[in-house]
Amino acid sequence: MNAEIIAVGSELLTPYRLDTNSLFLTGQLNLLGIRVMRKVVVGDDRRELHDAFKESLARVELVLSIGGLGPTEDDLTRETVAELLGRRLQQNDAILHGISERFRRFGRTMPAINSRQAMVPEGAEVLENTRGTAPGLWIEANGRVVVLLPGPPQELESIFLKEVQPRLARRNLGLRLHTRDLRITGLPESEVEQRVAPIYTQYAEAETTILAAAGEIQLHPRIWSSDAAAAEKILDEFVERVALALGKNLFSTAGESLEDVVARTLQRHRATIAVAESCTGGMLATRLTNVPGSSSYFRGGVVCYSNDLKTAWADVPPEIIEARGAVSPEVAVSLAEGIRQRSGATLGLGVTGIAGPGGGTAEKPVGTVHIALADEKGSREHGFRFPGDRDRIRHQASQAALDIVRRHLLFGAHGKA
């Protein structure tokens, strides 16, 4: 079964906003074995909307639309689809009652304009919206299915999962998408490609996508199959071979973030951590505390930009800063050891570097970063030179620092391969 997604809203045709709901819908549809063939964004314009639905219905069996179900005159999806399919709109008293009850619960009277949201095309099934006023609609016509969903993500997601998913699952027996989400760090995209291409080219049944972000490569093998056991077996074998080719650089086969993996590993080792950051400016602490329950392994962190605070807050001897410079292996080590000592954590992590755009020199250009990890046995420093702008350098530095913690805990001796 093939689908297209139409996102409706003039704000989605400005430079300020993207449709992101289609990612959720695509993920859910794929799990049901439904492929998304095209995504379309149109404005709140009757003719554009009409044409978009008409064209999509000529191409695929399933058309899902996002948005345009609000109470105002700009919201045209209901009317346009009813007209296109030759269905009259009828007021649904149950919906009207639900909407006015909803307003009453919040101590307000339903504005007259909201009664538009209770209009339903003849023969449509109403998909209850427990999170907002506009219900979704399921319309079957000429062997096609049209699903209209509201734009607010929590409403769309809840209606999809409760109402649309079961209906589609009943219609679309058989084919399903099987997938893995592999995450790699510490290697450039070209190197990952070179190592895994000889493997994935041998799996013609899998579509494999490589995505690169700052400090992270993702590998997504996807198999469409009606034989779940066979597909899962192939994927297991694929992952096993890729894991061998990538070694310690592969940090998740289940789409976890690096901070999630580090959090889990710290907890399993009953280790705690504290950080002393300069160029990452708090990003390392932020990522370590993104994970719920982080207080069980994260002791605390200091962000010490100035030299005097490196000394005052992490006991970096001023003479080391004087002799080697604030961005140096020695200062990274001293930050790591100092913060470990001061926090009582089992691990101390120190980061110092030049995120730019200013501050670089010929000897220490923008992108130079030193990261050190200290434990009860001592410490080890790693030097980097990251490309890109300030934001990219900061992100790559935080990624490298987290990976040093992961390798240390999993492979020992800071995990140098």
Add this chain to the structure above:
Amino acid sequence: MNAEIIAVGSELLTPYRLDTNSLFLTGQLNLLGIRVMRKVVVGDDRRELHDAFKESLARVELVLSIGGLGPTEDDLTRETVAELLGRRLQQNDAILHGISERFRRFGRTMPAINSRQAMVPEGAEVLENTRGTAPGLWIEANGRVVVLLPGPPQELESIFLKEVQPRLARRNLGLRLHTRDLRITGLPESEVEQRVAPIYTQYAEAETTILAAAGEIQLHPRIWSSDAAAAEKILDEFVERVALALGKNLFSTAGESLEDVVARTLQRHRATIAVAESCTGGMLATRLTNVPGSSSYFRGGVVCYSNDLKTAWADVPPEIIEARGAVSPEVAVSLAEGIRQRSGATLGLGVTGIAGPGGGTAEKPVGTVHIALADEKGSREHGFRFPGDRDRIRHQASQAALDIVRRHLLFGAHGKA
């Protein structure tokens, strides 16, 4: 002049990746007075691509495509468009030379496959790509313009600005888009809407969009006009009236982030700041150091999750934590005063709260946050209860904290309206 944008690539039809290039293109096209009527995403499929281009060319004068210009067999944009327009592909020796030179500069030999990128449809203008191998292409046919651009953002942006923008500016004289980008914090969307609706409904010539993010509302009035002076005058008047209605909650009329505004304000007041964070976990420090040159105003920060580190690193008396709890107005004040003292900054900012999902109680539910700002005269505390999940609560808390600094510096007495 109307345009459509076609983003090409099967990876854009997975749950993992969005087309974001179209935001840049839309912004640039709008400045040239060109409206984007529709955005389409299609996979690397000859028939889908063919249909998408054919349909767009039937609707609008200008079609821009993103991606599908690489060297592999999956990259079909060039061939498909040439076929659709009935143009033969010819090898362009200058491009071929350029690509092979580019490989030579990086010490490599050009793979034979890359010669596909030197194929040019008859009559097309080549748009030089100084950042990569695939040039852009400008093709005029039957009064329409088709522009093919490569997918990597830095390549697309550089080709657009150097090659496409001037060509479009010559064709599309007259109509231009005039706009403002207003940023508001400290008010819910419904309150902003209520205050500004009576104003923007009086400006029929302006399309006004309201966008809501965590802790921030954006207001974008847009006027399409060939009379620049008149449009700018209307926008100035609009902004003046909106500014009156929103008061201190309006923090930028030029699309700046709150940290940019706070950074500029700190610098103008020759003030410095240090932060002691608990629930925001480093996010406040990260945002304050996002801005290049932040070392001129940011002294440093501590992230103290545990009670003992609140005492050790920010001098919070243990008996206050004991008596009032770690999440309390008193601890926020103590964090602010302690960190100000320890860092030597002119301002100290303290944040303590419950980001969840765990840790909430009936008395102090998830979302409870206390923020205090200390200066040489004393300190002042603000209590909040933020809705949403962990990430949203942390972001709103950092936003509120930055806004407290802005109001203090601009309006004094922490700017309570």
